[in-house]
Amino acid sequence: MSTSSIDHRTASRTIDSDTLRRWLADTDELAVLDIRPSEVVGYASPLFATNLPADRVEAEIDRFVPRELVRTVLVDAGDGVAEPIAAALAATGRTEVYVLAGGIPAWTSEGTADLPTFDIPGQDFSLGIRDERATPSVTAAELETLRQAGADVIVIDTRTVAEFTAGHVPGAVGVPGAELLLRFDDVVPSADTHVVVSCAGLPRAIIGAQTLIDAGVPNRVSYLHDGTKAWKQENLELETGATALYGPVDDAARAAAAERVRAISADDEFPRVDLATALTWAADPTRTTYLLDVRTPEEYALSRLPESINAEGGQLLGVSYRTIAVRGARVVLIDDLTAARASVVAHWLQRRGFEIALLLNDFEANA
Known part of the structure; x- marks a missing residue:
């Protein structure tokens, strides 16, 4: 493929800041990835976007954006780094990848006080x-x-x-x-x-x-x-x-x-699902579902459910956007039968607008 054809394809997939504002305000699924280096982004992106540095995007995007056909916006430092990555992702079947024109400098050009965000900041x-x-x-x-x-x-x-x-x-x-x-x-x-x-x-x-x-x-x-x-x-x-x-x-x-x-949990009502249901949801090509195991990394390393990823519950409480990149996604929280971790995380995340379900499993019996 020639350089000119790549430029043409990525140019047609470039959006401006006004378009991103509209997308952040609608109800369709949307992932925003700040692809600048982690040491530059620091604690939080001005978008409260998921920070996935450019050199890791192609290898790790499936963890953060599990479903291929999700609107995904790559945001760079205004240095053009996002364009070739968008082209590479499109070649793998991710045809809904877009680049924010001008990157973070364009997004913050009028200040950050009134910018819409992906999530309610922690x-x-x-x-x-x-x-x-x-x-x-x-x-x-x-x-x-x-x-x-x-x-x-x-x-x-x-x-x-x-x-x-x-x-x-x-x-x-x-x-x-x-x-x-x-x-x-x-x-x-x-x-x-x-x-x-x-x-x-x-x-x-x-x-x-x-x-x-x-x-x-x-x-x-x-x-x-x-x-x-x-x-x-x-x-x-x-x-x-x-x-x-x-x-x-x-x-x-x-x-x-x-x-x-x-x-x-006295006033909380979260559906409880079994593994078969969770896996069916995760395989749905029309809706994104995260299967997040909120136990400790040590417990996860010993025993885990298929298709799940470890996401320490404490981090989800404070900086959920670092793991849940897709706005509008469904989140299944996985825990042991005590449900002490999942119940706490669900108690707070549902107040931040997330759709939550619980999957409780007897990990000791399955170890």
Whole structure:
């Protein structure tokens, strides 16, 4: 194929920012991929798009956009990187791939304050929950005063193990957000302990604290305002390493988690499907379905269901767009029979507009 023919084909698949705004506002399935390098994108794209760097797009697009005929918009740095990738994807049968003219510079040329996004940003959503529920908080200075006074307080860090290991409040225990109900009784054995939930900033800490409150734990629960960022701003040292992480769940903790799942899910109604139904949905050529296993990576590595991908529940709570790239997709959350992780994730994601179903499986019996 000549260079001129490639240019002609990709040019016909280029859209402008106004078109993308209209697509973001309609109800048809849409995937937006920010293909700039991860170190350039940082925490979140201005589109809250899924960041899939250009050198990984062709190899990994099936994970993020499982169905070939989904409108997919590639957004680059305005440097023309997206055009040849769009052509290559079209050659494999992905005929609905488009390129945003001018890339991110064009999209942000008039500022970012009023831009439509793919998803409700985790920060905005968590702040809305905080304001609605009056979620209690403590400052870094207040927490340090409690620690120095020997108060009965425990810090639970709800980030991933890798983030926790890189730096956390001294003495904190690493329990990723979706694991809170399942691990709570093993980590916090006393109802008198003040539980402070932390993350790097706000979203996962607020949602984690409110999860525990909604689930009816007897403890006083707060979130650490601005998390480890605030801790450093107070000139306090972070602790590094995997110093204290969640462990195996004992039977008593699992039973307590089941009770709290019932509490937090009292007003939730999610369909429960079996594996055959989930696989039929995933194979549907007219609708995108994600099969997301929200257990820990260690559990997933030991036993998993076919066609599923591991998506730690805590990350889905804060940055769902990093995994769920297709707007309007159906999401099946996979968990063990306790449903402690899936119920927490479903409880919050459905409030962000996602269509959710649960698939519970006895992984121990199938191991």
